[in-house]
Amino acid sequence: MAFILRRPLAITATLRQTAPSVSSRAFHNTPLALKQQASFFTPKAPTLSSSRNVTRFRSSFRRSYQQSAYNPLAHGDARQRLLYGAGIFGATLVGINLIFNRETREDGGMPEFERRYLNDTFLHTGLGIGIIGITARALHMNGWSFRLMSANPWLVLGAGLVGSIGTMYATMATRPENYVQKYALWTGFNVTQALLLSPLFFMHPAILARAGLYTVGMMGSIAFVGATAKQEKYLYLGGPLLAGVAVVALSGLAPMVIPATATRTLMWSENIWLYGGLAVFGGFTLYDVQKVLHHARLAERGLIPKDPVNESISLELDFLNIFIRMVQILGMQQRRK
Template structure:
């Protein structure tokens, strides 16, 4: 049995012969083919370089995303919601402390006259600025001068406006026409010349921007009047810090256009951040105006100065108008 099993497992002679013949045939074929030589011009396959992650500088200087101004718009919408809530809260008399509207009942006549004259000069400042902007826009030579760009010209314009404002504030106020009224008119005219290029946006956009600015200024003034009379007087420090940030972003946006991610972020901070900032300044300056009108003595060496009191509110409203007009112009282009 074991022998048969071994014979059955062992290969037969025929099988061995077949295997040997196949092996010899494969050797002959390989010898006939000869050695395989490499081609004379080998094809080198280059691998595509693996792209690394962009650096922080490449991200900041790259093109902005489609929602580059979304953060600024969200902040402005949030500030508007807070302002509307404050208007409703203080408007229905839910504040626990006395407000400016409550104290107005006990004001003497000279306090009322001070506030009325201050807002009269504020209205006159707006009219002078609008008339100056329209006159400069109609003059090609003056318009080209006002539209001139460049770092040196921008600094010169800022120095001219700030210097005229400082001169106006330094002159003592006197009733009737005097040098202070002339300096005030020149200051307003210079500001109108600076914003004259905004007239390129068109009359409809500027009209809507003026209406929106009036609505915002009226709403904020109502909040300042209905709120406790010292509610917003503690905002001076944070507002000063915010003013520095907005001013720095406005200057930096001169070198970084909004076509880059960093430039778009700076432009958003200058536009929407400035809109929120000067709205806060309007609340602060309104209550500061009323406080000064109340505490300034009736009989003093120098009379109460309504021009200086109106200039702060005027600058707040003017900055709000410039930013609203710019935002509307950008949305109209899209």
């Protein structure tokens, strides 16, 4: 159900809102102004003093312009950005631990079979996100994003939902012993997500990098809490989170029903879709990690087969939903500036 909230229509609307506007009047009038200046003023031979003044003015203007445009966060080196990301991750980890993880496990820590199963799940999650990112970038470079955004939005939404639902349930229904078919369907699921998310590459690469960094920090800290908390402590969140998904889904579909004149209602629905979605899918990350550990214990007793591919699909959907909202929030902040 989580994939419904990605809304390809919202991605298109966000890209159109955050696209930088170019002043056509200023662009077309600049050559005209230069022609008028050339017609009204006759050229004069430059003297030594005038050329020195022009040189000084140009150098001083260049220095002042470069100093005012310098941004240490945008032009900092890789070490500074890594420290910045580590600080965000550490602060989020400490805060979430203080709030949600006051009671740790009572069995002496995570057993080896749970750790191995969780690591396999995270490995498949990272591989799936990598497939989505690389495929979406390749599709965008080949012009797929332009064709997708010019297509009928209802057709995109319907085909995207059918493709996502079909490949996801087909992957989950395939037993892990049939690994060729299972990995082929899992790859098809990731390619389907890439087909829908390729227009995100219209955004500035810095926004995508920051959104990815924030998403990894948020999900990493929440996953650590879920892995170190008491067994099955947060599995009760399944019901409330499904109710939250329904509310977020309805708020995401509100612009299709509410008229454009109801600006206040649309603003509230957008905030619910953005910030409420962050809270809901952050809770889903906590729930899914504890569900993975619960399935690991069942698989160790032989009650269910080990299937990290199925487990990774839920975490991939959590990542994508959080990442899309991070991109939209950062794009809105850049537009306000």
